[in-house]
Structure formats: C-alpha cells, structure tokens
Amino acid sequence: MTEDTTAAPIILVVEDEPKLGQLLVDYLEAADYRTHWLTRGDGVIDYLQSERADLVLLDLMLPGRDGLSVCRDLRRFSDVPVIMITAKTEEIDRLLGLEIGADDYICKPYSPREVVARVKAILRRSGSRAPAEQAAALHIDESRFQASYRGVPLDLTPAELRLLKILSSAPGKVFSREALLNQLYDDYRVVTDRTIDSHIKNLRRKLESLAEEEAFIRAVYDVGYRWESTPCELK
Structure with missing residues (x-):
C-alpha cells in the first residue's frame, strides 16, 4: 500500500506519564498533526528505524532507557528534530553542554499550547512541511x-x-x-x-x-x- 502523501506530519510522543502523554496527543491532533505515542525509552530506536516521524517529543526520564542515551543513538542514523522534555531544571545545562543533538528543550510543568507552538516553530525552521504543501x-x-x-x-x-x-x-x-x-x-x-x-x-x-x-x-x-x-x- 502506498503511503498517503497528503497527510500531516507525524509527531512521535515518548512520555511514560499517561495523563501527560494523552494531553500532548490531544493537543497535537487538535492542531492537525498525526501522532504515535510510546511509553518506554527502549522502544524508540527500533520504532524510528522502521517507521516515519517528522519530529520527536522525548521525555528525559523514561522506563527502559533514558532520553539522553536514546537521543545520542538516534543521531547516529537520523536527523529528525527532537524536543527534549525534562522535569529536572538542573539538567538543562547538561542537555545543552553534551551536544546530544536535541533541537530544543521544554521544562515541566509546561503549557501544552507552548509545546504545540515549539513543534510548529521547529518544523518550520527545519523545512519539514505537510506533503500536501508540496x-x-x-x-x-x-x-x-x-x-x-x-x-x-x-x-x-x-x-x-x-x-x-x-x-x-x-x-x-x-x-x-x-x-x-x-x-x-x-x-x-x-x-x-x-x-x-x-x-x-x-x-x-x-x-x-x-x-x-x-x-x-x-x-x-x-x-x-x-x-x-x-x-x-x-x-
């Protein structure tokens, strides 16, 4: 089956807290994005090696594998934009200083509207558009x-x-x-x-x-x- 090239960008949400994950999915889909939601860090690389995503919302603290190591491995084979999400404000300097390849970060607690705005900005900056626009x-x-x-x-x-x-x-x-x-x-x-x-x-x-x-x-x-x-x- 041929992929629907008129569909909106796909956002991969990696968040283990059910309420937060569902909130992100709801707001992103209301903004006309497609979503896929994972709750563990150890499934991200396998998923992205076989499926498409236009941007990844990646929580820092995850069961199975932390977001930092996931992002490092992801950068070995993909340049998909990544927004890191962290509840540890002291990790911000580390996130930026390690040059792990994340494009942006958001601290918890956050406004889901802000997350959607960041997603839009990064997709626009990276040149990723819905295929219907091409x-x-x-x-x-x-x-x-x-x-x-x-x-x-x-x-x-x-x-x-x-x-x-x-x-x-x-x-x-x-x-x-x-x-x-x-x-x-x-x-x-x-x-x-x-x-x-x-x-x-x-x-x-x-x-x-x-x-x-x-x-x-x-x-x-x-x-x-x-x-x-x-x-x-x-x-």
Whole structure:
C-alpha cells in the first residue's frame, strides 16, 4: 500500500506519564498533526528505524532507557528534530553542554499550547512541511518502465526502477539490504548485499544529476537505506 502523501506530519510522543502523554496527543491532533505515542525509552530506536516521524517529543526520564542515551543513538542514523522534555531544571545545562543533538528543550510543568507552538516553530525552521504543501515531483510508471523527476525522464535499469519504487513508496521507512533484495529479485538468484549497494550508488547518481541540492536516499549505518520525504506519484 502506498503511503498517503497528503497527510500531516507525524509527531512521535515518548512520555511514560499517561495523563501527560494523552494531553500532548490531544493537543497535537487538535492542531492537525498525526501522532504515535510510546511509553518506554527502549522502544524508540527500533520504532524510528522502521517507521516515519517528522519530529520527536522525548521525555528525559523514561522506563527502559533514558532520553539522553536514546537521543545520542538516534543521531547516529537520523536527523529528525527532537524536543527534549525534562522535569529536572538542573539538567538543562547538561542537555545543552553534551551536544546530544536535541533541537530544543521544554521544562515541566509546561503549557501544552507552548509545546504545540515549539513543534510548529521547529518544523518550520527545519523545512519539514505537510506533503500536501508540496507538488509531487517524482513520477513512476512501472507498467511502462518509466520514471521522471520534475518532468525530466530518468534513464533507469529495470532493477533500479523497482528499487526506486520500493523505497519511494514508503518515505522515511528503513529497508534492510536483505529486505530490498527479497523484494527486488523473486527468482531466487544468488546475489549479495553489495548488489544493493551498487544499485543504490547508481540510482543516487542519476537522481542527483537532476537535483544536486536534494537528498533522495539516505544510508542508515549498519541497517540499510531509507527514502527521504520527496513526494512520489505511482502508476
């Protein structure tokens, strides 16, 4: 199933206090954001390696794993904006001084309206917009083995076209090399993980020759690849 590219940004809320978590979800959804709520720190990295989020609201004190270590690990494979939430005002200097990669912090108790305002400001600053605000730039017609970007045809091999469709149909989702191989070849031929790396390299080169300023495919260290949020039209 193709992801709905007209939907609003997704905010991942990581908060173990039920009332606070529900309050954040309610206010964010009232502001027309989509949300996903986690109550433990040890599930955040796994979730973000397989699912899309446009911003993370990350509590500092969490069961399973604290927010600082989660943010450090997150920065190894993702630049998704992070707002840290802390009840420990003495931790603020530490949060900033450790350069863990958080984009902002909010101290408890807070106004949920302030949280929504911070979310809007960071998404605006980071250039993240609802896909409805963007024109679909990438077009794929698999039945004709054709693809184009901003109206310019892409000269792709059949394998590159299939790979482009797999990745672009799920923006933000991380695909392992094995998963890409399994979807790319269904005839059980003997191929290695490096085959995917070679296809990705060629596909990147062809895409970036049309738009050097844009990042299309991002490598996730020791995991695989993900498609950045360029809207895609599939036929």
